Amino acid sequence: MSKNNKLEISKKNTSVKKATKKGATVLGRKRDPNLDETIMESTLDILAEKGFDSMTMDMVAARAKSGKATLYRRWPSKPELVRDALIFMSKSSVDIDHLPDSGNLKEDLLAVVKPYSSEHGHRKIRVLSGLGSFFTEHQKIADEAMSGIFSPWTNVNRTLMQRAISRGELSKKANIDLACEIIEAMTAYKTNFRRTMFTKSDYGKILEQIILPALKA
Amino acid sequence: MSKNNKLEISKKNTSVKKATKKGATVLGRKRDPNLDETIMESTLDILAEKGFDSMTMDMVAARAKSGKATLYRRWPSKPELVRDALIFMSKSSVDIDHLPDSGNLKEDLLAVVKPYSSEHGHRKIRVLSGLGSFFTEHQKIADEAMSGIFSPWTNVNRTLMQRAISRGELSKKANIDLACEIIEAMTAYKTNFRRTMFTKSDYGKILEQIILPALKA
DNA sequence: TAATTACGAGACTTTCAAGTTCCGGAACTA
DNA sequence: TAGTTCCGGAACTTGAAAGTCTCGTAATTA
Numbered sequence: 001m002s003k004n005n006k007l008e009i010s011k012k013n014t015s016v017k018k019a020t021k022k023g024a025t026v027l028g029r030k031r032d033p034n035l036d037e038t039i040m041e042s043t044l045d046i047l048a049e050k051g052f053d054s055m056t057m058d059m060v061a062a063r064a065k066s067g068k069a070t071l072y073r074r075w076p077s078k079p080e081l082v083r084d085a086l087i088f089m090s091k092s093s094v095d096i097d098h099l100p101d102s103g104n105l106k107e108d109l110l111a112v113v114k115p116y117s118s119e120h121g122h123r124k125i126r127v128l129s130g131l132g133s134f135f136t137e138h139q140k141i142a143d144e145a146m147s148g149i150f151s152p153w154t155n156v157n158r159t160l161m162q163r164a165i166s167r168g169e170l171s172k173k174a175n176i177d178l179a180c181e182i183i184e185a186m187t188a189y190k191t192n193f194r195r196t197m198f199t200k201s202d203y204g205k206i207l208e209q210i211i212l213p214a215l216k217a
Numbered sequence: 218m219s220k221n222n223k224l225e226i227s228k229k230n231t232s233v234k235k236a237t238k239k240g241a242t243v244l245g246r247k248r249d250p251n252l253d254e255t256i257m258e259s260t261l262d263i264l265a266e267k268g269f270d271s272m273t274m275d276m277v278a279a280r281a282k283s284g285k286a287t288l289y290r291r292w293p294s295k296p297e298l299v300r301d302a303l304i305f306m307s308k309s310s311v312d313i314d315h316l317p318d319s320g321n322l323k324e325d326l327l328a329v330v331k332p333y334s335s336e337h338g339h340r341k342i343r344v345l346s347g348l349g350s351f352f353t354e355h356q357k358i359a360d361e362a363m364s365g366i367f368s369p370w371t372n373v374n375r376t377l378m379q380r381a382i383s384r385g386e387l388s389k390k391a392n393i394d395l396a397c398e399i400i401e402a403m404t405a406y407k408t409n410f411r412r413t414m415f416t417k418s419d420y421g422k423i424l425e426q427i428i429l430p431a432l433k434a
Numbered sequence: 435t436a437a438t439t440a441c442g443a444g445a446c447t448t449t450c451a452a453g454t455t456c457c458g459g460a461a462c463t464a
Numbered sequence: 465t466a467g468t469t470c471c472g473g474a475a476c477t478t479g480a481a482a483g484t485c486t487c488g489t490a491a492t493t494a
Contacts, residue, residue, distance in 0.1 A: 068483080073440080132269065136346070190402070294453085
């Protein structure tokens with residue numbers, strides 16, 4: 001599962017073929033493997049600047065120094081490109097491979113969150129806050145993007161909390177899922193409604209004053 | 218300021234005239250004064266269902282059993298209609314003078330919920346969540362509407378919690394503002410991102426298992 | 435070299451909604 | 465009654481953007 005760190009996201013069926021021979025090598029020029037990432041970065045840039053509805057495929061193609069046909073060769077539609085770009089964006093915010101285990105839950109939860117570069121953190125907010133109609137008009141695809149963004153993060157949190165229960169730091173009947181959901185909700189709310197950065201310090205305050213006291217009671 | 222409770226919002230210059238005579242009575246059929254409100258209610262309904270970008274003027278006209286020409290006779294453009302509809306929506310404020318006071322915070326908080334969450338509170342949130350590009354293009358106006366909509370709700374919760382502190386039900390150093398923000402966030406998150414009804418039972422669970430234990434610690 | 439596929443660029447088609455204009459009829463005033 | 469303005473409904477114009485197609489060129493393999 002983790003042997004390939006590449007993207008593996010789009011894979012739109014381009015060469016339909018007969019698929020008769022199994023190991024037949026494909027002729028012709030190969031797809032530029034770096035182009036996927038370039039296109040998604042361009043997508044995120046435009047999303048941050050314009051929002052979902054004002055973003056046009058022509059803009060993305062121009063920013064990526066590519067052609068619109070190339071976009072549609074790799075993604076079937078605009079919403080699906082945006083979905084993958086969002087998932088791509090969120091991959092860089094949680095360090096899933098090196099879970100901390102300090103013996104203190106608050107420290108662990110905070111340690112998992114990568115410090116944003118102010119540049120990328122800012123872009124992230126603007127991307128998320130310009131997504132309004134994406135959610136309402138393409139609900140199914142948007143849901144895929146949402147779970148792609150949140151589920152890795154929530155899974156990490158759940159694991160860390162589970163450990164804290166095992167070592168007696170939390171009450172055995174603590175409602176972990178609800179706590180994870182609240183963290184998720186605050187993140188979405190802060191960025192989408194308040195349009196402010198959800199900082200590590202904000203996060204710490206919520207853990208300290210609400211989540212942790214509740215889970216210990 | 219408060220002598221006239223009517224709308225006084227649009228007033229698009231229809232009869233340009235020469236304005237020579239000052240008190241000249243206007244000829245012809247009068248504008249239906251109730252129609253403004255009907256149109257705005259329709260606008261809010263469509264906004265809640267479709268979001269700003271997918272809302273068309275034709276839909277609004279149809280819902281209001283009116284014609285598109287009538288809309289444009291009263292508002293110069295779609296964004297300006299939406300702006301006035303948002304202002305109109307935020308005017309329906311909270312009856313802060315008749316708050317429950319049962320001596321039990323959870324009961325009070327739940328008792329207050331009913332009037333908002335049933336229909337209009339839910340619609341408010343959906344309207345806001347679908348504002349998309351309207352928000353980014355008319356940020357100033359939208360920000361005003363935002364605080365106008367959320368603050369009365371939060372103020373009620375804050376008052377109820379304050380009383381609970383006074384009678385010793387909560388810790389004196391409980392972070393009330395943060396708790397209010399979490400409630401706000403969960404409401405927005407559940408309805409907007411999860412697209413599920415935020416039921417009274419959900420609310421009760423959060424109060425019981427997270428908010429209240431935290432505020433008592 | 436010849437066949438094949440991806441590439442960038444741009445023209446093209448299609449769809450959809452904002453905003454305009456026109457119509458017959460209704461309400462109002464002088 | 466005659467003139468005026470609003471009404472709802474619909475046809476119309478205009479513009480923008482999604483998605484398709486074509487073409488000349490570059491990369492890859494047999």
